[in-house]
Amino acid sequence: MLSSKHEKVMEIAKRRGFIWPAFELYGGVAGFYDFGPLGTLLKEKIIQKWREYFVIREGFFEIDSPSITPEEVLKASGHVDHFVDAMTECKKCGAAFKVTDLVKEKTGRSVEGKSKEEMESLIKEHEIRCPECGGELGEIYDFNAMFETTVGAGKKKIAYLRPETAQGMFIDFKRLQRYARGRLPFGVAQIGKGYRNEISPRRGVIRLREFTMAEIEIFFDPENPTHPEFREVASEKLRLLLATDQERGTEKFTEATAEDALRENIVCSQLMVYNMARAKLFLTSLGIPEEAIRFREQTPGERAHYSSETWDVEVWTEGFGWVEVAGLAYRTDYDLSRHAKFSKEDLTMFVQDEGGAGKKILCHVVEPSYGIDRLLYCVLEHSLSEENGRPLLRLKKELAPVQVGVFPLLKRDGLPEKAREVLKKLRSEKFITEYDDSGSIGRRYARADEIGVPYCVTIDHRTLQDETVTIRDRDTKDQIRVKIGNLPRVLQELLENRVEFQQAGELVLPKSKAESTERR
RNA sequence: GCGGCCGUGGUCCAGCCUGGUUAAGACCCGAGCUUCCCGAGCUCGUGACGCGGGUUCGAAUCCCGCCGGCCGCACCA
Numbered sequence: 001m002l003s004s005k006h007e008k009v010m011e012i013a014k015r016r017g018f019i020w021p022a023f024e025l026y027g028g029v030a031g032f033y034d035f036g037p038l039g040t041l042l043k044e045k046i047i048q049k050w051r052e053y054f055v056i057r058e059g060f061f062e063i064d065s066p067s068i069t070p071e072e073v074l075k076a077s078g079h080v081d082h083f084v085d086a087m088t089e090c091k092k093c094g095a096a097f098k099v100t101d102l103v104k105e106k107t108g109r110s111v112e113g114k115s116k117e118e119m120e121s122l123i124k125e126h127e128i129r130c131p132e133c134g135g136e137l138g139e140i141y142d143f144n145a146m147f148e149t150t151v152g153a154g155k156k157k158i159a160y161l162r163p164e165t166a167q168g169m170f171i172d173f174k175r176l177q178r179y180a181r182g183r184l185p186f187g188v189a190q191i192g193k194g195y196r197n198e199i200s201p202r203r204g205v206i207r208l209r210e211f212t213m214a215e216i217e218i219f220f221d222p223e224n225p226t227h228p229e230f231r232e233v234a235s236e237k238l239r240l241l242l243a244t245d246q247e248r249g250t251e252k253f254t255e256a257t258a259e260d261a262l263r264e265n266i267v268c269s270q271l272m273v274y275n276m277a278r279a280k281l282f283l284t285s286l287g288i289p290e291e292a293i294r295f296r297e298q299t300p301g302e303r304a305h306y307s308s309e310t311w312d313v314e315v316w317t318e319g320f321g322w323v324e325v326a327g328l329a330y331r332t333d334y335d336l337s338r339h340a341k342f343s344k345e346d347l348t349m350f351v352q353d354e355g356g357a358g359k360k361i362l363c364h365v366v367e368p369s370y371g372i373d374r375l376l377y378c379v380l381e382h383s384l385s386e387e388n389g390r391p392l393l394r395l396k397k398e399l400a401p402v403q404v405g406v407f408p409l410l411k412r413d414g415l416p417e418k419a420r421e422v423l424k425k426l427r428s429e430k431f432i433t434e435y436d437d438s439g440s441i442g443r444r445y446a447r448a449d450e451i452g453v454p455y456c457v458t459i460d461h462r463t464l465q466d467e468t469v470t471i472r473d474r475d476t477k478d479q480i481r482v483k484i485g486n487l488p489r490v491l492q493e494l495l496e497n498r499v500e501f502q503q504a505g506e507l508v509l510p511k512s513k514a515e516s517t518e519r520r
Numbered sequence: 521g522c523g524g525c526c527g528u529g530g531u532c533c534a535g536c537c538u539g540g541u542u543a544a545g546a547c548c549c550g551a552g553c554u555u556c557c558c559g560a561g562c563u564c565g566u567g568a569c570g571c572g573g574g575u576u577c578g579a580a581u582c583c584c585g586c587c588g589g590c591c592g593c594a595c596c597a
Contacts, residue, residue, distance in 0.1 A: 011531070015531060024570095027570055027587045087595090143595090145595090410555095410556065440558080443559045
């Protein structure tokens with residue numbers, strides 16, 4: 001039986017065409033999922049919203065760079081060294097460990113970058129055994145979390161599928177800063193696939209081997225880590241989980257406004273905290289409730305090799321607990337300095353001060369990075385509710401994959417033909433519509449509710465006489481009657497929240513509602 | 521990767537232990553009738569034993585391997 005929320009979400013996602021296991025015909029491969037027709041539309045709309053919030057609203061530059069990345073780029077970025085972990089397994093209990101962690105723990109010595117032989121002799125020398133069961137440790141092997149490939153034939157060039165889209169933005173830095181005409185700060189955005197060869201992916205779409213990320217790199221002068229519009233978010237309340245509190249083992253939240261978090265040095269810069277507030281606003285615009293959002297500071301041990309401060313943006317889910325849907329990393333000048341060194345190019349920028357004098361600086365970077373697939377799951381879970389025992393997906397109207405359902409009340413008397421006319425008209429006005437004439441009208445409303453269609457248009461006998469149709473509201477079940485001629489305009493206004501439903505046309509009560517009103 | 525549990529139409533499941541009719545049921549889906557504004561009813565219909573091997577006269581059922589799922593451990597830069 002379907003008991004948990006997560007199972008209910010996944011059941012609908014599968015049955016109605018949001019999310020499907022990939023390569024299912026051949027048994028499937030863990031960590032890969034397809035988006036079905038509705039999932040593809042929903043994902044597209046989440047991305048559209050993200051563009052509105054970041055690319056358009058913040059004036060960032062969006063680019064699109066290749067997934068396949070030559071080895072030298074990822075050597076410079078540190079990923080080749082940090083993604084390839086020397087692993088060893090206990091021969092007795094089978095537990096797997098990172099050799100670098102084991103040796104450091106037992107000897108305090110760092111063996112980062114040492115050869116396999118050196119590591120092995122260190123293990124022997126210090127008689128390091130399995131920390132779990134004390135068993136003997138097996139041979140050291142490399143685990144490469146990047147997918148490797150080669151470019152071209154003959155003398156093959158090693159390349160990897162990018163583990164993050166970020167590098168494409170650092171690589172293009174020289175052209176980008178010219179495009180920005182030397183002004184700081186500027187932001188660059190990229191939406192695309194990232195790839196990580198997870199050892200054991202689980203939890204459905206939460207941990208994938210191929211996933212869609214939406215990343216931003218904000219380049220700024222480290223002496224001026226401010227945002228011109230900080231005032232706009234200064235009083236935004238943030239729920240913060242500090243690294244120091246986590247290390248003490250408490251789950252204590254610190255509630256602070258963006259302004260206070262900055263003043264009390266909880267967050268390192270105005271630019272960081274500005275983006276945290278923006279992240280919160282973005283998530284709530286997707287329908288994630290405020291109380292299901294928190295910011296968790298990564299502990300020093302958790303942080304990526306490039307970061308000096310990272311805040312995870314987490315969303316509470318019933319299925320998986322707190323899920324990281326975005327990370328805000330202060331990457332310092334790590335990437336630019338590494339690429340400058342490895343490419344031998346000058347990646348500094350000339351900035352002028354007020355007096356007209358100038359200096360060359362190496363930009364620092366704040367990186368907000370969003371996981372679109374995880375967001376999509378969170379949106380589904382937080383939208384799914386039940387009404388009279390049947391599922392109702394209360395998606396934000398702007399996110400609904402299908403905007404309008406078009407139903408003939410009956411399958412005869414010319415109603416289907418009329419309904420198809422209306423359908424055609426709405427499609428020509430670019431509404432995403434679905435036609436349904438199968439089963440009773442109630443059944444069709446129920447089908448539409450399950451995928452979150454905000455409005456259903458029904459064509460009945462009266463339509464044939466006076467060219468009016470009913471529009472039914474998903475959340476209230478209220479109905480109004482409007483002229484077909486006005487239908488596109490009215491629907492558009494409704495979808496954009498520019499008019500109250502009951503004011504958008506003549507209110508009509510369906511039988512069930514009329515009766516219950518009379519009884520009262 | 522280790523251990524435990526599991527895998528049957530689109531979904532949820534019975535059958536498996538104890539091998540042997542045409543693999544049952546519910547929901548969904550499709551067609552028809554009927555009703556007509558909130559999963560009504562009736563009739564009909566499509567559709568399944570994860571993959572591969574083995575044992576056997578005969579495998580959904582027993583055995584082995586693989587793939588996938590869930591849980592715990594590890595991993596998640």
